[in-house]
Amino acid sequence: MTDFNEDxxxxxxxxxxxxxxxxTDIEQxxxxxxxxxxxxxxxxxxxxxxxxxxxxxxxxxxxxxxMKDPMWAKVDFPKIDYQDVYYYAAPKKKPQLxxxxxxxxxxxxxxxxxxxxxxxxxxxxxxxxxIVVDSVSVKTTFQKQLKEMGVIFCPMSEAVKEHPELVKQYxxxxxxxxxxxxxxxxxxxxxDGSFCYIPKGVRCPMELSTYFRxxxxxxxxxxxTLIIADExxxxxxxxxxxxxxxxxxQLHAAVVEIVAHKDAEVKYSTVQNxxxxxxNGKGGVYNFVTKRGLCEGExxxxxxxxxxxxxxxxxxxxxxxxxxxxxxxxxxSVAVTNNFQxxxxxxxxxxxxxNTRSRIISKGISAGRSENSYRGLVNITKNAKNARNFxxxxxxxxxxxxxxxxxxxxxxxxxxxxxxxxxxxxxxSEDILFYCSQRGMDEAQAMELIINxxxxxxxxxxxMEFAVEAQKLLAISLEGSVG
Amino acid sequence: MSLLKVExxxxxxxxxxxxxxxxxxxxxxxxxxxxxxxxxGKSTLAxxxxxxxxxxxxxxxxxFEGEDITDLEVxxxxxxxxxxxxxxxxxxxxxxxxxxxxxxVNAIREARGxxxxxxxxxxxxxxxxxxxxxxxxxxxxxxxxxxxSGGEKKRNEIFQLAMLEPKLALLDETDSGLxxxxxxxxxxxxxTLRNENNAFVLIxxxxxxxxxxxxxxxxxxxxxxxxxxxxxxxxxxxxxKGYDWVKDHxxxxxxx
Ligand SMILES: Nc1ncnc2c1ncn2[C@@H]1O[C@H](COP(=O)(O)OP(=O)(O)OP(=O)(O)O)[C@@H](O)[C@H]1O
Ligand SMILES: [Mg+2]
Numbered sequence: 001m002t003d004f005n006e007d008x009x010x011x012x013x014x015x016x017x018x019x020x021x022x023x024t025d026i027e028q029x030x031x032x033x034x035x036x037x038x039x040x041x042x043x044x045x046x047x048x049x050x051x052x053x054x055x056x057x058x059x060x061x062x063x064x065x066x067m068k069d070p071m072w073a074k075v076d077f078p079k080i081d082y083q084d085v086y087y088y089a090a091p092k093k094k095p096q097l098x099x100x101x102x103x104x105x106x107x108x109x110x111x112x113x114x115x116x117x118x119x120x121x122x123x124x125x126x127x128x129x130x131i132v133v134d135s136v137s138v139k140t141t142f143q144k145q146l147k148e149m150g151v152i153f154c155p156m157s158e159a160v161k162e163h164p165e166l167v168k169q170y171x172x173x174x175x176x177x178x179x180x181x182x183x184x185x186x187x188x189x190x191x192d193g194s195f196c197y198i199p200k201g202v203r204c205p206m207e208l209s210t211y212f213r214x215x216x217x218x219x220x221x222x223x224x225t226l227i228i229a230d231e232x233x234x235x236x237x238x239x240x241x242x243x244x245x246x247x248x249x250q251l252h253a254a255v256v257e258i259v260a261h262k263d264a265e266v267k268y269s270t271v272q273n274x275x276x277x278x279x280n281g282k283g284g285v286y287n288f289v290t291k292r293g294l295c296e297g298e299x300x301x302x303x304x305x306x307x308x309x310x311x312x313x314x315x316x317x318x319x320x321x322x323x324x325x326x327x328x329x330x331x332x333s334v335a336v337t338n339n340f341q342x343x344x345x346x347x348x349x350x351x352x353x354x355n356t357r358s359r360i361i362s363k364g365i366s367a368g369r370s371e372n373s374y375r376g377l378v379n380i381t382k383n384a385k386n387a388r389n390f391x392x393x394x395x396x397x398x399x400x401x402x403x404x405x406x407x408x409x410x411x412x413x414x415x416x417x418x419x420x421x422x423x424x425x426x427x428x429s430e431d432i433l434f435y436c437s438q439r440g441m442d443e444a445q446a447m448e449l450i451i452n453x454x455x456x457x458x459x460x461x462x463x464m465e466f467a468v469e470a471q472k473l474l475a476i477s478l479e480g481s482v483g
Numbered sequence: 484m485s486l487l488k489v490e491x492x493x494x495x496x497x498x499x500x501x502x503x504x505x506x507x508x509x510x511x512x513x514x515x516x517x518x519x520x521x522x523x524g525k526s527t528l529a530x531x532x533x534x535x536x537x538x539x540x541x542x543x544x545x546x547f548e549g550e551d552i553t554d555l556e557v558x559x560x561x562x563x564x565x566x567x568x569x570x571x572x573x574x575x576x577x578x579x580x581x582x583x584x585x586x587x588v589n590a591i592r593e594a595r596g597x598x599x600x601x602x603x604x605x606x607x608x609x610x611x612x613x614x615x616x617x618x619x620x621x622x623x624x625x626x627x628x629x630x631x632s633g634g635e636k637k638r639n640e641i642f643q644l645a646m647l648e649p650k651l652a653l654l655d656e657t658d659s660g661l662x663x664x665x666x667x668x669x670x671x672x673x674x675t676l677r678n679e680n681n682a683f684v685l686i687x688x689x690x691x692x693x694x695x696x697x698x699x700x701x702x703x704x705x706x707x708x709x710x711x712x713x714x715x716x717x718x719x720x721x722x723x724k725g726y727d728w729v730k731d732h733x734x735x736x737x738x739x
Contacts, residue, residue: 430537431573437557438533438567439587439643440594446558449586453577453626 031088037061040188043088047157047191050164060177060187067181074344074373074405077286077313085251087189087222146206150199151235153208156224159195166197170228174257174294174321182253182288186222190255193223198233198264207463209238225256229264231297236267238466250275252311253288262297262324267305269462271470274310276477281340284312291318295327295356303330304347305461307470309477312341317375319348322356322384329358334455334470336477337370337402346376346393346407351384351417360391363455366402367478373405380417387417395425396454398478448475484549486511486682487532487651493542494531501527503707504543509651512679516693516718517686519704520726525686526570528704529653533567534560547651562594564650568640568657570686575627580639581609583627584646591647612645616672633660641672648676653684658692670695690722703729 031042040061044054069080146153152163160167177187194210210225229235239256252274260266268291277284287310293302304318320329331347349358358378366372378389395404406423428450436446452459452471459467487509494502501524509515519525531538532545534557544553552560575583588608589599600608609623616638628636637657644652654673658666673683673696685696693701693715701717702709703726711717711729721729 429573432575434535434557435569435573435575436583436586438561438569439583439647440558440561440591441586442556442558442590445586445590449578449583450575453575453582456577 031086033086034083035061035085035087035189039087043189043191046088047160049157049160052164052168053160056172056177057188060184061189063178064181064184064188067184070181074342074371074375074407076342080251080286082185088191146204149202149205151202151204152195152197154195156190156193156195156226159226163195163197166228167195167226170226170257170259171224172257174259174292175255175290180290183255183290186224186253186255186290190222190224193225193254195225196227196235196237198229198235200230201232202230203233204235207236207238209240221250221252221254223254225254227256227258227266227268229258229260229266229300231261232263233261234265236463237269238463239268239270240273240466240469250285251288252285254290256289256291256318258293258302260293260295260297260300260302260327263299264297265301265303266293267303268293268318269466270304270306270308271462271466271473272306272308272310272314273473275312276310276341277312277339279339281312284341285310287311287314287316289316291316292321293319293329294321295324295329295353297327298324298353299326300324301328301330303328303332303461305332305458306334306345307455307458307462307473308333308335308343308345309473311343314341314343314345316345317348319350320358321350321352322358322387323352324356325353326355326357327353328356331358331360331362332458332461333362334365334458334474335362335372335374336365336451336474337367337372338477339368339370341368341370343371344373344375346374348377349379349389351378351380351387351389354383354385355387356384357388358390360389360393361457362391362393363458364393364395364404365398365451365454365474365478366395366404367398369401371403371405373407375407375409377409377411378419378421379411380413380419382413385414385416387414389417389419391419391421393421393423394454395423396451397425397427444475447478451475451478485509485546486548487684488546489528489532489543490546491543492528492531492540492545494527494538494540496527496538500541501538501707502531505704505708507702507709509682509684511650511682513700514677514683514685514696514698516698516701516715517684517704517709518688518701518718518721523704524707525704526655529567529655529684529686532560532653533557533565558590559594561649562591566644566647566649566652568637568644568652568654570655570659572628572636572640574629574631576629578627579624580627581623584609584643587643588646608646613642615645615675616642617668618642634662634665637661638665638669641669645672645676648681650681651684652676652681653686655686656688657685658687658689666692667695690718693718705730 031039037058040057041054044057172187175183177184196208198204227237258266258268274285274287275283295302302320306318308314318331322329329349333345335343335345337343346362347360360376362374364372364374374393376391378391380387391408393406393408397404404425408421410419412419432450433446436449451474455474459470462470485508489505489507492502492505505528517525527538531540534555540553544551547563547565585605592599618638628639631639637660640657657669661669685692685698698715701713701715703711705726
């Protein structure tokens with residue numbers, strides 16, 4: 001299996017351009033462009049939502065109207081016209097079906113091109129997949145098997161109807177609608193995403209996975225993901241994303257919330273590969289995401305792993321609020337920027353409980369004329385006695401036109417806590433490149449080896465199937481960046 | 484046909500003319516030793532044959548199996564069968580020896596239109612070749628040269644040489660920094676790999692190595708040129724009389 005994948009790897013490194021940049025001819029249904037209360041009502045009605053959900057959305061919308069785009073990140077882009085965006089697009093024949101035969105064949109072709117045909121997934125990997133194209137969840141595999149264990153894994157739109165009590169209790173409990181500009185916007189207009197509940201004491205037997213894809217032009221994608229791990233449970237969750245190549249910029253503003261109760265553990269892994277724009281910086285996805293996990297109970301653990309290679313602008317800080325005593329938060333990240341991409345990413349660890357521990361490992365790789373910033377906050381509150389944090393932020397530069405920046409903020413509210421921070425910046429050395437090429441590797445092969453070595457500590461945290469995909473992506477994103 | 488032919492090679496870096504019209508011919512089955520004072524251009528010659536781009540070639544050419552390779556890229560030359568054992572092997576953080584060798588072996592095979600080695604064959608080959616230079620298995624999962632002692636790095640170079648079985652191996656001071664036992668192991672390794680189809684160029688400062696790997700020819704490189712060539716006795720003579728003897732000798736020859 002490993003062999004097969006690695007061969008493919010080499011083959012794929014030789015084709016450099018964005019590989020997922022096709023569009024699919026699926027009939028789409030749109031809401032009119034722009035945003036107002038009627039659009040919010042339209043979305044809610046389309047999804048046949050209960051009243052409480054509409055109220056929740058409207059409240060968020062009204063609050064959003066009072067807010068301004070945040071401007072503090074080290075990214076630079078023209079002001080977004082929020083009235084020039086479609087807030088709802090869905091494949092027309094809504095395939096809420098049980099058999100794959102009934103799914104739009106064009107859509108199935110899309111999945112095949114993505115290399116994630118549902119059938120394959122089912123047979124080979126035993127990964128339960130929820131696929132969200134534009135804003136609508138298309139298919140959740142393995143639902144039945146999971147159900148038997150009491151695990152709920154379904155589209156958010158379904159959870160709102162089938163499990164309103166859970167949704168009411170938890171939605172917005174980690175990222176309130178008023179949290180920030182994009183979270184408010186998302187709360188008002190989110191159209192789908194995944195919902196996941198692991199009951200007490202259950203170790204989820206398979207990786208749960210969502211694959212997001214933007215397809216329609218000029219649409220914003222606003223998924224909402226909510227994961228709840230009840231006492232003593234465990235789940236590993238994967239999220240992957242792609243988008244077609246388009247000249248205009250597409251907006252992506254997702255919200256992910258995780259709650260881990262006593263003794264529960266959640267691993268959340270992302271491979272983000274939205275369209276990054278072309279070599280001259282035209283097009284690409286604006287990726288403004290709020291991800292936060294709450295370690296609610298004692299001894300709970302939330303671990304974020306992300307591989308960020310896509311988007312023209314990435315702005316995200318997966319965070320942990322360590323409320324339960326002895327709880328643990330982790331953040332492992334590789335962020336690659338090439339050409340004109342900009343990334344401002346990092347993590348926020350808020351220590352509230354005693355003996356809480358957090359760990360941040362960030363590996364930035366910048367090439368071309370890109371800008372790559374790490375921004376992190378470690379906040380140890382007064383009562384978080386004996387809290388510990390370790391942060392390591394490394395930057396790797398390829399060429400001399402790119403930039404790497406580190407903004408670590410540290411606030412310590414008591415004297416028994418310890419925070420360690422390490423940072424390095426290095427360049428891909430000529431000597432290493434010469435060594436690799438003297439051993440027969442061409443530039444792309446050498447780069448792939450060096451980069452994957454550099455990012456190994458993070459890649460190792462990914463589940464097997466994803467690690468291979470991620471290695472491949474790193475190599476493709478950096479193709480042609482040396483010499 | 485000769486395996487390697489270096490004709491009137493001139494190479495410079497920045498404004499430093501380092502190779503000043505160097506000639507060298509190596510045939511299959513031969514072992515050549517190149518000796519010469521520090522800074523005379525030995526490593527430069529090896530780098531230029533391997534194709535390092537930092538140097539500008541401003542005269543002459545390099546033929547490999549009759550083909551002019553002067554303008555080929557580093558990896559293309561490696562794929563044709565030129566191997567350089569580095570004087571100072573670099574460390575590659577996070578990349579295991581096994582993974583590095585796998586990329587290397589398969590890149591070369593791919594260039595020759597061969598299938599990549601299966602995991603099983605690859606591991607078997609690693610086991611066999613690491614035994615040849617008495618490298619412990621645990622080395623394979625460690626990062627390339629990271630935290631290796633000087634001697635271990637050199638041994639690792641010979642391990643890689645054994646894995647790749649090149650036609651032409653350039654060994655740049657592989658003997659420096661080796662203890663007596665390691666020197667014997669490395670030399671035995673090289674002797675095992677020697678055959679009538681491949682050739683070795685040993686760059687060394689010490690006649691001692693040549694007791695173990697007996698050369699067919701010894702050349703003295705001084706000031707960017709080969710100033711004297713001879714059989715294996717030349718190394719002994721050099722050890723006794725020093726480089727000044729050759730340099731004076733060369734000047735005499737030139738003025739004569
Ligand atoms: N990047 C460089 N810039 C300027 N001069 C250089 C550079 N690299 C090498 N040189 C010079 O080229 C000359 C030849 O160097 P080289 O390393 O080839 O010598 P060598 O014969 O291998 O010496 P040693 O026996 O010490 O290994 C030296 O004078 C060295 O200083
Ligand atoms: Mg040298």
